[in-house]
Amino acid sequence: MSDMDNIQLTFFPGSPFARMARILIMEWNLPVTPTQQEFPPTPDLFRANPLGQxxxxxxxxxxxxxxxFLVLEHLWEMAGKPTDAYAPQSQRQILMTILQACDALVAAKYQDWTGLGPVRENTIGYDPAERHLERLQKTLDWLESLIPSGELGQGITLPNIALSSTVLWMDVRGGPNWRGRPNMEAAVDEIASRSSFTQTAPQPR
Ligand SMILES: N[C@@H](CCC(=O)N[C@@H](CS)C(=O)NCC(=O)O)C(=O)O
Incomplete structure (x- = not known):
């Protein structure tokens, strides 16, 4: 997985997280080589990232x-820290929250795809998968309210790429409907037809 002259990016074609990075690499023409990994993941993935992701x-x-989060910030630094693409002071919380909402989405979908269901009495009092999807929807509502004041920026920004990759993954992989939020639809649709998006689009399962 290592090459002395080259920066590599590990990815699965279906990963919305890796797609965010792949889009930025294309948009900014960065000297990074995306390197596809086997899915389901092999133990080898833990050598690069102890989280195995x-x-x-x-x-x-x-x-x-x-x-x-740090991959995206690093790519932004490699691009010369374009100020119109990311303002860490004001956008770090937004970016991190989008990524956590995407974590919640993926966790809920993995639970569904693995066919996991109750095996004993629920002592927590709620269904974690439902809660994940609820936090996702609440985060999308929160973002919708922030868009008019320009807090996610315009076009190719780290928050817009993260948001777009998340909601477009929902379209393809059967997530809950995110449309009906006009500000969000306009922001996502404005960038979704770029070649960096079409070349990295995930396939349906
Ligand atoms: N919180 C992680 C999420 C990354 C993630 O969930 N990656 C998924 C693909 S979408 C993965 O590698 N899954 C394999 C696994 O968890 O074993 C991050 O921000 O990097």
């Missing part, structure tokens, strides 16, 4: 940058 940036000296 993609994406990770594998640096020429063998060190790795992960999780996604």
């Amino acid at each position: 993609v994406p990770a940036l594998i640096m020429p000296d063998g060190t790795a940058v992960f999780p996604t």
